[in-house]
Amino acid sequence: MDTSASEAIAERQIRVRRHSVPVRLTHWLNALCLTLLLASGLQIFNAHPRLYVGKYGADHETPIIEIASEGLKDTIRGTARLGGLSVDTTGFLGASKEDGVVVARAFPTWLTLPSYHDLGAGRRLHFTFAWLLVINGLLYLAYGFLSEHFRRDLLPTKDQVSRRHLWQEIKDHARLRFAKGEEARRYNALQKMTYLIVAFVLLPLMVASGLAMSPGIDAAFPLLPELLGGRATARTLHFLTAFSLVVFVMVHLVMVAVSGVWNNLRSMITGRYAIEVDGGAQ
């Protein structure tokens, strides 16, 4: 048997249409919005870097999460506290350099927008891109349902949700082994479930908890803050959900990088995704 010939056949590439125009557009707009919302959100968080549980919460209440700044000038220390856990984070959280001088600020300049302290500007950015995120998200949801994109591409199929299949996928992911051939035409089950959680749990919770912090919205929908456990809890959920989204994006970027970075990027720009198929039949 001629091995080089069979290898040549095995490596035959075809390009399939992977992402539709609405998915590509809403994906990149969403990426832009989330980036700016995170940076401006951290600017807003810096104004009161303490998170509580309940209907209210201020300096007198004990926070469940806190970035504290203690001491003055040269001795300023930053501490991150989560429940009873306390970590010295000087240089990053609680105390970091601004114009060459260490100052008290929860998140450092390189993570906030604007980089310097300006709550008003941070809020304007945040609300502008929140509007854009919501409009973009509603368009995406409408498209996803009407075109059956969700049912066709994101709902795991029966064969994908068997315990055995899922266990196999977890092992494959751990070994960074990705689907090839016909199987690469569709998302794997872990991928599908992750995208569904982001689109139908995390992002809606982000918007709902954000709106629950607005006294104007709370007057119109008094049930909203109550369902989220009170306004202070809603603020905490807003932060934790944002953190979950950051973790998702980091894993997402790693997966994009290790499963063929150019192929993945091209498919989200031009829509075309290359897969390797057995060319034997032709």
Added chain:
Amino acid sequence: MMKTPSRRGFIGSALAGLGAAALSGCDRLVQSGPTDRILRSTEHLTMKAQRALQARGTPAAEFSESDLSPVFRANGTRLPASDEYARLMDGKFADWRLRVDGLVQKPLGLSLDDLMRLPSRTQITRHDCVEGWSAIAKWQGVQLGRILGTAGLSPGARYVVFHCADELEQSLDGSGRYYESIDLLDAWHPQTILAYAMNDRPLPVEHGAPLRLRVERQLGYKQAKYLMRLEVVSSFDRLWGGNGGYWEDRGYEWYAGI
């Protein structure tokens, strides 16, 4: 697939450079005139949307006694620095008068006793600071609509401006004086009161004695303390920075429903 390390290295350093440039670039973009105007226009969209969602008189949630914050954080000025305020405070505000003027038929000068003789409203509401903290307290006072009804509005009246006794920023020209404004829709809202009592006691000095505004569907910086004068105006262009409030002149939104 082949990728040369040099290409990877180049892209890596290009991305790192781009990241650094993006940060300072973003600052500059935010400060630029056109971007700033777009960002500021969001406020009108938010206000229109919220007002459309709220029926005209939709109240803010009211809470029960068991929900009261044990300690209500005092924010901004805790004691106005002026001699005039010190004199009024020494006299237990007996000489204090709330002036009501501007576009009104009948200017008023109301003492604390005058206000307390009027029917009052008591409400337990949540105070949301722009910074993110919140606290619940019980407020008692006179509905602003009642005062405006007594004074009678003149044609062209659109906003009520609240002039305060405290200076949050030391200034020679008075531009550091705290002031706020709301429109007539909020002014006539049943929960919009001029509060003289907090948690069943006279309003403490650190919370704005003798009188402060409660406009419950907006953030804390709208709840002007140390009220001295209500001025009804058609626009606030000629007041200090022209944005309708101390914090508004320093970059916060005039509509603080979010």
